[in-house]
Amino acid sequence: MSIDMQQFNAVFFEEVSEHLTNMESLLLDIDVDSPNLEDLNAIFRAAHSIKGGAGIFGFDDMTEVTHILETLLDKLRKEELLLTTEMIDAFLQAGDILAEQKAVHQEGGDTVDESKIKAVCLLLETLSADKITPTTTPETTTFSPHQADKNISFLTSMEEDITALLEELSQLGHLTQSMIVEGEFHKWQIFLTKTSASNEDLIDSISFLAEPESILIEDVITDPAQCFGLFEEADSQETDFGFFDEPDSEEQQGFGLFDDVEEKPVQTKESAFGLFSDEKITPKAVENTKEQDNDPRPYGFLDGREEKEVKNKKTLTVKRTANKASSTGETSIRVNTEKVDQLINQVGELVITQAMLMQISSELDPSEHDVLLNRLTQLERNTRDLQESVMSIRMMPISFVFGRFPRVVRDLSNKLNKKIELKMIGNETELDKGLVEKLADPLTHLIRNSIDHGIEMPEDRIANGKPETGTITLFAFYEGGNVVISISDDGAGLNREKIIEKALERGMELSDTISDSEVYQLIFSAGFSTAEKVTDVSGRGVGMDVVKRNIHSMGGQVDIHSEAGVGSTISIRLPLTLAILDGMSISVAGQIYIIPLTFISESLQPKAEDIKTINGKGKVVKVRGDYIPLLALHELFNIDTEVTQASDGILVLLENNNKKIALLVDQLEGQQQVVLKSLETNFHTVPCISGATIMGDGKVALILDIAGLVSESE
Amino acid sequence: MRDNKRENEAENSFISEMGSSDDNGYLTFTLGEEEYAIDILTVQEIRGYDAVTTIANMPDFIKGVVNLRGIIVPIVDMRIKFNLGDVTYNEMTVVIILNVANRVVGMVVDGVSDVISLNESQIKEAPEFGAILDTQYLKGLGVIDDRMLILIDIENLMTSKEMALVEALVE
Structure with a gap:
C-alpha cells in the first residue's frame, strides 16, 4: 500500500493552522476570572487534535509540546486549576512554538530554537504542577474530576530509564509498581489508585518510552457510576498508531487496548481508514458508537446531539477530532484554486459570448423578434449572476487577517506599557484570497507603527486630556469596485515639522509650500524614520516603503491623513480581486x-x-x-x-x-x-x-x- | 468569429471513426506545394485566422496572440517561417491549434487536407533536406498511395530555439 504522505501532510498542516488560529482567538477572548467551560474545552480539543495529528504523522516535537499544553488544559477544563493570565500567556507562547514547528516541517529551514521550546514546556509544566485547592467546591459543578483505579502494563526496552515517567505518574495518583524481565523487554506492572488522569493522558505519558502496542490499561472500576468520559473512550482508539506501518498484521494487536474495543473490530477498523476520508462513516459504525455511549457520562457540557456528533467524528477521524463541535466543519469544502480559476475563465468566456449575442441581436427588429430579445435579456441577467457567484468563490472575509491583530496589539501594548483598545469594523468584508494573504504583512506593520509611534504613553494621554486607553480602529469597507482598509489611531498624529526636518537632514529637496499630504508621503521613502530611538518594535526606517511597495504590487494605493494631537489614519485602497x-x-x-x-x-x-x-x-x-x-x-x-x-x-x-x-x-x-x-x-x-x-x-x-x-x- | 467550428467538429468525428491500434493518426496540411503531416494527438482544434493582437519587436513569423476561450495563445505563421506559400490572410486562412509540451500554440498553414493513418512500414527515413527544415524536426516521410507526406516532429519544432516560443530559449 503506497500512500503519498505528502498529500496528507499538507492537509495536516492546514488543519494545524486552523486549530492554532482557533485556539488563539479563543484564548484572547476568554474571561480569566470566569472562563467559559465550553471555550476551555474547545481550546483543549484544538490542542488535542494537533497532538493526534502530529503523533500520526511523526512530528514528535509537536506532539511533545502539545502534550504538555494539553495536560495543563485538561486540568483547567476539569477545574482542578484556576485559569490565570500567566497561563494564557503561556498558551499563546506554546501556540507560537507550534506554529514555528509546523512551519519548519512544512517548509524546511532552521529548526525551532530548542531552548525556547524548553522554556515554554517548563513554564507549562510549572503551571500545571501548581496544585491549588479548588476554591469552587466540587459539589457546585457537574464536571468534577472522576477518580478511578487503573492497572497499567507496558513493555519498555532494556535501556529505557523510566524514573521520570514513574515520577510523573506518581503525581497523578498513588502508585505501586513492579517490573519483570520479558525477553529483551522490561515488563512493567503499575497500579495507580485514585487517579483522575484519563487513559489517554496515561497512554500519552507512557508512549514516549514504552512500545505503543504493548500499553494496556485496565480500569478497576470501584464505583459503578463512574465510567469513561467522552474523550478517553474516543481516544483509546487513537492509540492504534501502528496501522500505518503494518496495516494487516498489526491491526488486531493495535486494537487490543481495551476490552470494549476489541469486541467491535469492525468499527475500529473503519475508524482507522476514516482518517483519510469521511465517507467511510457507515450507519453501523455510528450505531456501535452510540451503544457504547449508553453509560451515563460525567461530562455534561454538550447536549446529547452534539456529543454524539463529536464522538462520531472523533471515532471515525482522528484528524478531525471534534475540532468543531457543531456542524460548521461540514459547510465548506476544500477546492484547488486552479479549479476555481478555470471556472472563472470559463464564465468570463461565457460573458463575452453573451455580449456578442447581445450585439448581434441589437440589429434585429424588436417587434419581430421580441421573444428572442426577451430571452437574451434573461440570458444576460443569468450570466451576470453566474459571474458574480463564481467570482465570490475566491473571496474570503478580511477577518482572516484581522483575526491576528488582537494578539499583536495585546503583546505589543504590554511590552510598551501602553493601554490600547483595538476596534475592528467590517470583519465580514470580502476580498480575493490572494489579496487577503498578501495584506497580512503590510497591515501588521502599520498596526505596530500605530502602537509604537501613534498612541502615546498613558500619562501623556491623560496630560493631553485624552482617555488613558488609546484606540486603534481597523475599518474595512467597499467603495465602488474597491475595498478600503483604514487603520486609525487617536494618538499624537504625524509631526509635520519633524518629518520635514528629517527629510532635509537626509538631503531631500523640498519646496517651501509643500502640502501636508506631500509631507506625509515622505514617510514612505526608503530608510525614513522620525523615531528618536530605534526600538525592536520599529524605528529602523525599514518598513513604510515596503508597505507601500507591497500595496502597489497588489494594484492598490496608500493614503495618509493626520492631525497633530488627534491621530492619524492610513487608508489602503485595493481592487476587489487580484485578477x-x-x-x-x-x-x-x-x-x-x-x-x-x-x-x-x-x-x-x-x-x-x-x-x-x-x-x-x-x-x-x-x-x-x-x-x-x-x-x-x-x-x-x-x-x-x-x-x-x-x-x-x-x-x-x-x-x-x-x-x-x-x-x-x-x-x-x-x-x-x-x-x-x-x-x-x-x-x-x-x-x-x-x-x-x-x-x-x-x-x-x-x-x-x-x-x-x-x-x-x- | 468561429465559422470554422463546423469544420472542427467534422474533423473530430473523423478522428473517432478511425481506430486501428497499430496505426498512428496524422493530420495533413499544405504549405505551398508541399504536404506535411503531424501527429493527430498534438492537435487540439482547427480554427480560422482572426483578431490577432500583434506583439512588438517579435520575429515576423510570430503574428501575435489570440483569445482562445479565455486563454492567450500565440500564433505563428509557418508560411513565413518556412518561406512557402502565399502569405495572405482571409476567411480561408486556417490555424491549427496545437497542444504541445503543455502549451497551446496556434500555427497558420495554407490549408488542412485530411486525417490519415500510417503504419510503420509506410514511414521512410527522411533524406537530408537542406536549410529549410532541419532533419532533427523530421520524423520521416510518409508514403500513402502516390502521395508523399513530410512528417514533422511538431513538439520538438515548437519548443525549439528557432521558433522563439519558449522562454528559456529566447534571446
Missing part, C-alpha cells in the same frame, strides 16, 4: 494597450514648444516647470502610426519608484476594469508587457509593464 485591474486603455495605430491606473498621475496634450530635445537624442516635455523624459510608444514598439509628434497625440504621465516618464500614445480610449491573463502560460515574457487581457469584443489587449517602460527610458 482584476483598473486600467486606462490607450491606442497606438488602432491597437489597444492597457495601462494600470495606479501608475498614471495625469494625461495631457502638450504644446509643441514644451517638447525639447537633449543632445539631439532624448526628448523631454515641460510640465509645470518640471522636465520629464518623453517616451513614444510607437517608437519603442516599432509601430507605424500617424501620430509621430507629441503635440498631435496624448502624453500619459507615469510614475514608478519616484521616477516619472511621459508616454506618447495616439489617444486615450477609456477607463475600464480588465481581467489579468498571463502571456507566459503559452508564450514567454515580452519586454515592457506585463500581461494581457481580453476585451469586450473578444480581442486580446496587452497590458503595459510600467516599471519596464520607466527603466527603458533611462
Whole structure:
C-alpha cells in the first residue's frame, strides 16, 4: 500500500493552522476570572487534535509540546486549576512554538530554537504542577474530576530509564509498581489508585518510552457510576498508531487496548481508514458508537446531539477530532484554486459570448423578434449572476487577517506599557484570497507603527486630556469596485515639522509650500524614520516603503491623513480581486494597450514648444516647470502610426519608484476594469508587457509593464 | 468569429471513426506545394485566422496572440517561417491549434487536407533536406498511395530555439 504522505501532510498542516488560529482567538477572548467551560474545552480539543495529528504523522516535537499544553488544559477544563493570565500567556507562547514547528516541517529551514521550546514546556509544566485547592467546591459543578483505579502494563526496552515517567505518574495518583524481565523487554506492572488522569493522558505519558502496542490499561472500576468520559473512550482508539506501518498484521494487536474495543473490530477498523476520508462513516459504525455511549457520562457540557456528533467524528477521524463541535466543519469544502480559476475563465468566456449575442441581436427588429430579445435579456441577467457567484468563490472575509491583530496589539501594548483598545469594523468584508494573504504583512506593520509611534504613553494621554486607553480602529469597507482598509489611531498624529526636518537632514529637496499630504508621503521613502530611538518594535526606517511597495504590487494605493494631537489614519485602497485591474486603455495605430491606473498621475496634450530635445537624442516635455523624459510608444514598439509628434497625440504621465516618464500614445480610449491573463502560460515574457487581457469584443489587449517602460527610458 | 467550428467538429468525428491500434493518426496540411503531416494527438482544434493582437519587436513569423476561450495563445505563421506559400490572410486562412509540451500554440498553414493513418512500414527515413527544415524536426516521410507526406516532429519544432516560443530559449 503506497500512500503519498505528502498529500496528507499538507492537509495536516492546514488543519494545524486552523486549530492554532482557533485556539488563539479563543484564548484572547476568554474571561480569566470566569472562563467559559465550553471555550476551555474547545481550546483543549484544538490542542488535542494537533497532538493526534502530529503523533500520526511523526512530528514528535509537536506532539511533545502539545502534550504538555494539553495536560495543563485538561486540568483547567476539569477545574482542578484556576485559569490565570500567566497561563494564557503561556498558551499563546506554546501556540507560537507550534506554529514555528509546523512551519519548519512544512517548509524546511532552521529548526525551532530548542531552548525556547524548553522554556515554554517548563513554564507549562510549572503551571500545571501548581496544585491549588479548588476554591469552587466540587459539589457546585457537574464536571468534577472522576477518580478511578487503573492497572497499567507496558513493555519498555532494556535501556529505557523510566524514573521520570514513574515520577510523573506518581503525581497523578498513588502508585505501586513492579517490573519483570520479558525477553529483551522490561515488563512493567503499575497500579495507580485514585487517579483522575484519563487513559489517554496515561497512554500519552507512557508512549514516549514504552512500545505503543504493548500499553494496556485496565480500569478497576470501584464505583459503578463512574465510567469513561467522552474523550478517553474516543481516544483509546487513537492509540492504534501502528496501522500505518503494518496495516494487516498489526491491526488486531493495535486494537487490543481495551476490552470494549476489541469486541467491535469492525468499527475500529473503519475508524482507522476514516482518517483519510469521511465517507467511510457507515450507519453501523455510528450505531456501535452510540451503544457504547449508553453509560451515563460525567461530562455534561454538550447536549446529547452534539456529543454524539463529536464522538462520531472523533471515532471515525482522528484528524478531525471534534475540532468543531457543531456542524460548521461540514459547510465548506476544500477546492484547488486552479479549479476555481478555470471556472472563472470559463464564465468570463461565457460573458463575452453573451455580449456578442447581445450585439448581434441589437440589429434585429424588436417587434419581430421580441421573444428572442426577451430571452437574451434573461440570458444576460443569468450570466451576470453566474459571474458574480463564481467570482465570490475566491473571496474570503478580511477577518482572516484581522483575526491576528488582537494578539499583536495585546503583546505589543504590554511590552510598551501602553493601554490600547483595538476596534475592528467590517470583519465580514470580502476580498480575493490572494489579496487577503498578501495584506497580512503590510497591515501588521502599520498596526505596530500605530502602537509604537501613534498612541502615546498613558500619562501623556491623560496630560493631553485624552482617555488613558488609546484606540486603534481597523475599518474595512467597499467603495465602488474597491475595498478600503483604514487603520486609525487617536494618538499624537504625524509631526509635520519633524518629518520635514528629517527629510532635509537626509538631503531631500523640498519646496517651501509643500502640502501636508506631500509631507506625509515622505514617510514612505526608503530608510525614513522620525523615531528618536530605534526600538525592536520599529524605528529602523525599514518598513513604510515596503508597505507601500507591497500595496502597489497588489494594484492598490496608500493614503495618509493626520492631525497633530488627534491621530492619524492610513487608508489602503485595493481592487476587489487580484485578477482584476483598473486600467486606462490607450491606442497606438488602432491597437489597444492597457495601462494600470495606479501608475498614471495625469494625461495631457502638450504644446509643441514644451517638447525639447537633449543632445539631439532624448526628448523631454515641460510640465509645470518640471522636465520629464518623453517616451513614444510607437517608437519603442516599432509601430507605424500617424501620430509621430507629441503635440498631435496624448502624453500619459507615469510614475514608478519616484521616477516619472511621459508616454506618447495616439489617444486615450477609456477607463475600464480588465481581467489579468498571463502571456507566459503559452508564450514567454515580452519586454515592457506585463500581461494581457481580453476585451469586450473578444480581442486580446496587452497590458503595459510600467516599471519596464520607466527603466527603458533611462 | 468561429465559422470554422463546423469544420472542427467534422474533423473530430473523423478522428473517432478511425481506430486501428497499430496505426498512428496524422493530420495533413499544405504549405505551398508541399504536404506535411503531424501527429493527430498534438492537435487540439482547427480554427480560422482572426483578431490577432500583434506583439512588438517579435520575429515576423510570430503574428501575435489570440483569445482562445479565455486563454492567450500565440500564433505563428509557418508560411513565413518556412518561406512557402502565399502569405495572405482571409476567411480561408486556417490555424491549427496545437497542444504541445503543455502549451497551446496556434500555427497558420495554407490549408488542412485530411486525417490519415500510417503504419510503420509506410514511414521512410527522411533524406537530408537542406536549410529549410532541419532533419532533427523530421520524423520521416510518409508514403500513402502516390502521395508523399513530410512528417514533422511538431513538439520538438515548437519548443525549439528557432521558433522563439519558449522562454528559456529566447534571446
